[in-house]
Amino acid sequence: MVDLVVKNAKLLLQSGLTRGGLGVDAGQICIIATDEHLPDASTVIDAAGKIVMPGLIDGHAHLHDPTMLSHEDFTTGSRAAAAGGVTTVVDMPLTNQIDSPQAVEEKMAQGESMSIVDFTFYAGMLNSDNYTMIPAMVEKGIAAFKAFTCEPYPTSDGVLIQALSAASESGGHVTLHAENQGVLDEFAREMDGEWDAPISHSLARPNIAEQLAVKQAVTIAEQVGGHLHIAHITTREGLAEVERGKLKGTMVTTEVCPHHLVFHRDEMNRLGPKSKMNPPLRSRTDRSALWSALLRGTIDMTVSDHAPCPIDMKEAGNDDIRKAWSGVDGIQMILRVLLSEGINKGRISFTRLLNVASLNPAKLFGLYPRKGVLAVGADADFVIIDPTREEKLTSEMMFSKCGWTLYENMMMKGAPIMTIVRGTPVYEEDRILVESGHGRFQAMKGIAPFED
Ligand SMILES: [Zn+2]
The missing domain is CATH 3.20.20.140 (Metal-dependent hydrolases)
Structure with a gap:
C-alpha cells in the first residue's frame, strides 16, 4: 500500500512516451510500471488520455x-x-x-x-x-x-x-x-x-x-x-x-x-x-x-x-x-x-x-537526479497534462499578483490540469490545494552534462 498511484497514463520518460503509471510513497516515486504491476494506494488517479511529465x-x-x-x-x-x-x-x-x-x-x-x-x-x-x-x-x-x-x-x-x-x-x-x-x-x-x-x-x-x-x-x-x-x-x-x-x-x-x-x-x-x-x-x-x-x-x-x-x-x-x-x-x-x-x-x-x-x-542547477526526471527514488514532482484541452487565456485564470497577462484572449491547446510537489497535489483544475509554506529550499549540488 503506497500513498498515491497514477495509472492509465502516458509517462514522459527519457526514452519517450510510454504507457503505464507510477506510485508515490513518502514524497518520492517508488515504482514506474505498467498498470497491472502498480501497487494498491490510498489515492488513485486515473490519467486516461493524459500525459504525466516531471514538473x-x-x-x-x-x-x-x-x-x-x-x-x-x-x-x-x-x-x-x-x-x-x-x-x-x-x-x-x-x-x-x-x-x-x-x-x-x-x-x-x-x-x-x-x-x-x-x-x-x-x-x-x-x-x-x-x-x-x-x-x-x-x-x-x-x-x-x-x-x-x-x-x-x-x-x-x-x-x-x-x-x-x-x-x-x-x-x-x-x-x-x-x-x-x-x-x-x-x-x-x-x-x-x-x-x-x-x-x-x-x-x-x-x-x-x-x-x-x-x-x-x-x-x-x-x-x-x-x-x-x-x-x-x-x-x-x-x-x-x-x-x-x-x-x-x-x-x-x-x-x-x-x-x-x-x-x-x-x-x-x-x-x-x-x-x-x-x-x-x-x-x-x-x-x-x-x-x-x-x-x-x-x-x-x-x-x-x-x-x-x-x-x-x-x-x-x-x-x-x-x-x-x-x-x-x-x-x-x-x-x-x-x-x-x-x-x-x-x-x-x-x-x-x-x-x-x-x-x-x-x-x-544541481537538482538532478532528485528533480527533473520521472525515476524511482526521485522526488514525486510531476504534472498531469491534457494535451487536447483548448483554453482561452485570460487574466482571471492567472495567479500572478499583477492581475494582467500579455497573453490575454489568446487561444492555446494543451494545458496542465494537476501539479504534484513531493507527492502532494498542489494545484488541480484552477484551484490551489495547499497552504503557503509547502515549498522547500533545494540546495544546488554539482552540475551534470546536458541532453541535446
Ligand atoms: Zn530576469
Whole structure:
C-alpha cells in the first residue's frame, strides 16, 4: 500500500512516451510500471488520455524581492508556478542583492514560509566588490550567479573573468544578461522623439547589442573556463555566437523565454507597454530561429523570466514607452506555450519538451537526479497534462499578483490540469490545494552534462 498511484497514463520518460503509471510513497516515486504491476494506494488517479511529465523547473523567475512585493511574492508567484506545471522555481534578485550569508538565510526563510512549490535562488548581481563570495555561496547551496553587461547593474569584463574562474573552481555557473551598453546608449539617442510607439523600445535595442555582448562573453569563457550561461537569448546572431562556442567545446549554455517564442516586435504597438521587456521582442525571423535552436539543442532550456508589475507601472508608458516597467508574466505560460506552439505545431518533440523544461534545468542547477526526471527514488514532482484541452487565456485564470497577462484572449491547446510537489497535489483544475509554506529550499549540488 503506497500513498498515491497514477495509472492509465502516458509517462514522459527519457526514452519517450510510454504507457503505464507510477506510485508515490513518502514524497518520492517508488515504482514506474505498467498498470497491472502498480501497487494498491490510498489515492488513485486515473490519467486516461493524459500525459504525466516531471514538473517543470523554471530556472529564471523574479518572484520575491523584499522591496518589490507589490509586483509578486513567493506565495502568489508560486501559485502561478503550480498552475503552470512548475514544481521548482529558481528565483533571481531584481534589485536587492543576494551576496551575503545573511541575505541567503533570509530568502530561504521567506521561501519556506510562503512558497507552495520547491525553490532555490540565484546570488547576485555580481560586481567587483562581491564576486569573492562565490566559494562561500556554493558551500551554502547557492551555485548560480547573475551578472549584467549593461544597465541597471553593469559589470566589467574583469569581473566576468574572475567570476567564471571562481565558479569553475567551486562549481556553479555565471548567468549573463548580455546586451552591449554602448550600442544601447547610441541607438536610444537616435530614437529621439519617437518614444510614443512601443516598438521603439525594440528598435533602440538592436540585435547587434546582444550579438556583441554574447560574443565577448563566450570569448572570455573560452579563455578562462567555467560555465557561462546566457540568459534569455533572443536573436539569431546571439544564437550563432552560442553555437560557435559550443562547437569549440566552451561550456556555454542558454535559455529562452515563452514571450520571445510567441510574440514578435511588429505586435508591440498593438499590445502596448505590456509587451516591454529586456531583451525586447524581436523580428519574426528571430522568433523562427529561436524555435529552430530549441529543437536542435543550441538552446538548452526554457525559463519564464517572470517579472510582472502592477498595471499602473505599464500604463505609465502609454505615451512614452521609456516610462513603462520592463517585464512580463510568464511562469504560468512556459508549459502552455511549449505544448500549444511547440508540440501541437510540430516545432519540438516530446523528448525535447522533457529536456528543455525539466531535465536540463535540473542539471544546470544541481537538482538532478532528485528533480527533473520521472525515476524511482526521485522526488514525486510531476504534472498531469491534457494535451487536447483548448483554453482561452485570460487574466482571471492567472495567479500572478499583477492581475494582467500579455497573453490575454489568446487561444492555446494543451494545458496542465494537476501539479504534484513531493507527492502532494498542489494545484488541480484552477484551484490551489495547499497552504503557503509547502515549498522547500533545494540546495544546488554539482552540475551534470546536458541532453541535446
Ligand atoms: Zn530576469
